Amino acid sequence: MEVEENLVSNSRIRVITMQALKKTLLILIFAVFTFWTSFPLIWMIITSIKPRADIYKLDFVPFYQFVPTLEHWRNIIFSDSFQRAFVNGLIVASLSALFALLLGSLAGYGLARFQFQRWKNKDIATWILSQRMLPPVAVLIPFFLFMRFVNLIDTVFGIILAHVVFNLPLSVWLMLDFFKGLPPEVEEASQVDGCSPLQTFFRIALPIALPGMAAVYALCFIFSWNELMFMVALSYDKAYTIPVQVASTLAFQQMEWWNLAVYVTIAVIPPLILTLMFERYIIRALTLGAVKA
Amino acid sequence: MTSPIKWLFLLPAIIYLVALTMFPLAWSLSLAFMDWKLTKASDPQFVGLDNFIRLFTKDARFWSALSFTAFYVTVAAAIELTLGLILAVILASGIKGGRILRVIYIIPLAVPPIGAAFMWRMMLQEDVGIVNAILTFFGIERIRWFTDPWTARIGLIMIDVWQWTPFIFLALLAAIRALPVEPLEAAKVDGASEFKVLQKIIIPLLKPVIVTLVLIRCIDAFKLFDLVYGVTGGGPGLSTESASFYIYLVGRSYFDLGYASAASYIMLIIMMALSITLLWRLRRTW
Numbered sequence: 001m002e003v004e005e006n007l008v009s010n011s012r013i014r015v016i017t018m019q020a021l022k023k024t025l026l027i028l029i030f031a032v033f034t035f036w037t038s039f040p041l042i043w044m045i046i047t048s049i050k051p052r053a054d055i056y057k058l059d060f061v062p063f064y065q066f067v068p069t070l071e072h073w074r075n076i077i078f079s080d081s082f083q084r085a086f087v088n089g090l091i092v093a094s095l096s097a098l099f100a101l102l103l104g105s106l107a108g109y110g111l112a113r114f115q116f117q118r119w120k121n122k123d124i125a126t127w128i129l130s131q132r133m134l135p136p137v138a139v140l141i142p143f144f145l146f147m148r149f150v151n152l153i154d155t156v157f158g159i160i161l162a163h164v165v166f167n168l169p170l171s172v173w174l175m176l177d178f179f180k181g182l183p184p185e186v187e188e189a190s191q192v193d194g195c196s197p198l199q200t201f202f203r204i205a206l207p208i209a210l211p212g213m214a215a216v217y218a219l220c221f222i223f224s225w226n227e228l229m230f231m232v233a234l235s236y237d238k239a240y241t242i243p244v245q246v247a248s249t250l251a252f253q254q255m256e257w258w259n260l261a262v263y264v265t266i267a268v269i270p271p272l273i274l275t276l277m278f279e280r281y282i283i284r285a286l287t288l289g290a291v292k293a
Numbered sequence: 294m295t296s297p298i299k300w301l302f303l304l305p306a307i308i309y310l311v312a313l314t315m316f317p318l319a320w321s322l323s324l325a326f327m328d329w330k331l332t333k334a335s336d337p338q339f340v341g342l343d344n345f346i347r348l349f350t351k352d353a354r355f356w357s358a359l360s361f362t363a364f365y366v367t368v369a370a371a372i373e374l375t376l377g378l379i380l381a382v383i384l385a386s387g388i389k390g391g392r393i394l395r396v397i398y399i400i401p402l403a404v405p406p407i408g409a410a411f412m413w414r415m416m417l418q419e420d421v422g423i424v425n426a427i428l429t430f431f432g433i434e435r436i437r438w439f440t441d442p443w444t445a446r447i448g449l450i451m452i453d454v455w456q457w458t459p460f461i462f463l464a465l466l467a468a469i470r471a472l473p474v475e476p477l478e479a480a481k482v483d484g485a486s487e488f489k490v491l492q493k494i495i496i497p498l499l500k501p502v503i504v505t506l507v508l509i510r511c512i513d514a515f516k517l518f519d520l521v522y523g524v525t526g527g528g529p530g531l532s533t534e535s536a537s538f539y540i541y542l543v544g545r546s547y548f549d550l551g552y553a554s555a556a557s558y559i560m561l562i563i564m565m566a567l568s569i570t571l572l573w574r575l576r577r578t579w
Contacts, residue, residue, distance in 0.1 A: 026383050033380060034397055037459060040412040041400065043423060047415065056421040103306040110302025126576050128306070131314050133512050133568035137537045138557040141324065141544045142317035165313045172306055197298050226405035228519045229537070233545050243407045243519075250411060250523045257415050264408040275403035282399060283463050288575060290505045291464045292471065 041268070048072055048261035055258055076262040081245065086266070089225055089241035091156050093270075096163035097220035103164075104171025105179075105213055109201055111172070112179035113187070125176055129288070132169035139165070140233055147234055154236045162230040167220040170285075174219070177289040178212035179205070215281040218274040225271055242267040324554035331548035344555035354531055355556055358539040359563070361446065365535065366514040369453040370507055376454070377461030378503070382491060384462075385469040395466075398459035406456070410523030413452045414439075442532030445525050449533055452520055461506055468502040469495065501574070508571040515564055536560045 046060050049068040059065035076082050107128070111121045119127075143162055144153075152158030182205070190200045206213075228243045235244060246263055249255055275282055284292055325344055329337035348355055384394065401409070416424050417438040425435040438448045472495065480490045496503075517535040521527055527534035527542075540560065544553030 026386075029380070029383065030394065033376075034394065036455070037398055037401060040409070040416060040455065041404070043416060044412050058423055058426050103309055106302045107306035110299055114299035114302070116299070116303070122576060124303070124307075126572050128310065129575070130568060130572055131310060133564065133571070134314070134318075135516050135537060135557065135560050135564055137516075137518070137540045137544075138321060138561045139314060139317040140541065141550050141554055141557070142320040143313075144545070145320075145550070146317065161313065164309065168306060168309060198301065201302070222403065226407075228405075228407050228522065229541065232522075233541070243405050246405075246407050246411055247519075247523055250407075250414065251526065260411055261415070264405075264411050267408050268404055271403040271405070272400065275399055276396065279396060279399055282402065283460070283467055286402070286460060287464050287506065287509060290509075290575065290578070291467050291502060 044261050045265055047258060048265050050258065052258060072258045072262045076259055076266070082242075082263070082266075084238075085240055085242045085245045088156055088239055089243075089267075090270075092159050092163060092241060093221045093225040096160040096167060096224045097217050099160065099164045100167035100171040100220045101175075101213060101217045103168055104216065105175045105206070105209065106201075107172045108175025108177075109179050109205060109209075111176045113184065113205075125173065128169050129173045130169075132166065132173070136166060136229055140229065143230070144233055153234060154239045156239050159231060159234055159239055159241075162234060163224040163227060166227075167223055170223075170288075171216050171220055173288060174216050174285055175209070175212065178209060178216075182208055212281075215278045215285065218278045219282065219285050222271040222274055225267075321554040321557060324551050325558050326555075327551040329549075329551045331550060337551065340551070344552050345559075347552070348555055348559065352556075354534070355536075355539060355559075357531060358534045358536045359560070361533060362515060362517055362536045365446070365450055365453070365517060366511050369450045369457070369514055370510050372450070372454050373458045373461045373510060374503065374507055376458045377465055380458075380462045381465035381469055382495065384466055386487070395463060398463055401456045401459050404456065406519035407523045409452055409456050410520050413448070413455070414524050417448055439525055440529055442529055445529060445533050449517075449520050449524060452524065453514060453517075457510060457514075461510065464506055465499065465502070468499055472498050505571065505574055508567060508574070512564065512567050512571060515567070 043060070046062070047055065049062065049070065049072070050059075050066055051069050051071070054066045057066070062068040111125055115121065116124060147153045147158045147162075152161070186208070187200050187204050190204050191197070195203065225241075226243065228247060231239075231241055231244045232247060235241075242263060246260060246267065249260055249263075324337070326339060326341060327337040328340045328343065329335075404412075416422050419425065419435065419437050419440070422438075424438075429435055436444055439445050476494050476498070477490065480494055485493070516537055518537040518541065521533055521535045521538040525533040527538055536556075537560070540553050540556045543549050543556060
């Protein structure tokens with residue numbers, strides 16, 4: 001009897017240790033992945049507050065290994081070129097996202113609630129989304145020529161027009177996905193009460209759709225804020241934004257890493273805030289609705 | 294409802310897209326058959342298929358850019374999918390603190406690609422970068438990241454993997470959490486091992502999502518521009534020049550507009566294969 005009991009508890013102990021081992025291994029894997037994911041950002045922030053003399057040392061604990069300084073932050077924040085880039089970026093991203101959202105929710109609602117005959121709704125939606133996948137470089141040259149022709153090169157407005165082009169298809173598709181998920185009954189009732197489709201859209205559907213619209217707006221804002229190719233192609237020395245500044249500095253061999261670290265840290269902040277605010281929705285949007293997170 | 298008012302909803306977006314996407318595309322198609330260099334003050338001249346003939350027969354640089362892009366897309370997507378899938382399966386099998394991890398892993402998605410380029414270029418500096426310092430600490434020889442073609446290519450892929458593995462991981466995690474529970478429980482009752490459950494149930498059920506995710510990732514990665522611009526500038530030599538980057542240079546720096554348009558059309562046609570497959574899948578789930 002005793003022997004048998006011993007055997008049982010022995011094997012139980014083995015199972016428990018195996019499970020504990022497995023658990024430790026899994027946690028270790030995630031620790032490594034978490035380190036790998038977050039380290040570049042942390043290292044950049046540390047670089048941005050290191051005294052210049054310590055930049056090339058590998059010290060990383062502020063106060064203990066080096067005396068943190070806000071010198072680089074002051075240098076950058078009070079520089080005209082930074083302020084200009086930051087304000088330009090805010091204007092471009094907020095307006096182009098607004099424009100894309102406005103046109104996108106109208107079209108998304110139209111496709112979700114009405115039947116189109118000659119081309120089916122499906123076909124129209126697919127055609128619109130297909131433009132999201134097109135390589136941006138394919139429209140870059142005509143865009144450049146067009147902007148030159150209408151004198152919009154190096155203007156904020158020209159860049160806004162360009163950014164709406166690649167955000168609009170996404171916005172239409174996501175708003176369509178969103179409106180399809182809303183029950184049409186309330187809207188139908190309001191139509192019975194004599195509201196026109198436009199009134200129904202603005203008074204009934206839009207208020208319900210606000211959370212979805214906010215998320216789509218955030219996403220369009222992020223894409224526009226982060227965009228580089230159209231910005232460098234369509235701006236010279238006035239309508240530039242932070243990515244352009246970073247990119248042009250990176251083209252030099254000798255660069256001031258510490259100042260650039262401040263630049264990029266600031267560039268990350270707006271999209272980061274938006275991403276964290278709409279964390280649940282971002283994955284669904286980036287998978288074009290294929291994964292309902 | 295068949296009132297014409299429905300067009301009021303749709304038309305603004307369609308007009309915008311026709312005016313600023315379809316029309317530019319048509320324009321660029323016509324440019325593809327022209328010789329037009331802004332550096333010479335001459336008008337565009339119709340040259341027939343000359344640009345395409347030059348592309349196909351003389352331009353090794355374009356094909357090397359295309360094949361590097363294809364290599365980059367394939368390797369990056371394969372690594373991201375493998376890592377993302379492993380991590381998602383592990384986390385789904387029950388580790389606490391899922392929400393905090395989700396927040397941490399979503400951060401790279403917010404980083405501007407040019408910002409990622411900067412961070413990694415700083416860390417991968419040959420003599421003072423932290424990556425080489427860590428390698429030396431473990432007794433591995435420092436790597437001269439951006440002076441050797443292959444380490445430069447791998448470096449770029451590494452940055453892509455850093456930025457996009459979390460996306461694949463989070464998407465797959467959400468997809469696993471949304472799987473029906475019955476087959477999993479049935480398998481558990483039948484005493485199937487965890488690996489068997491993964492192999493025979495989870496992965497087959499996830500397959501549609503996996504294919505869609507990989508297509509999305511490939512299409513985005515194929516547009517590779519920012520990282521090349523910010524990290525290698527196409528070098529060493531031309532070894533990391535991507536298709537977008539090369540076309541950009543031809544058009545925007547050499548101002549050879551007709552030729553750049555022709556090249557961009559070849560890229561467009563290659564990407565259409567991927568895009569149509571993805572669109573077809575998304576359309577089916579309507």
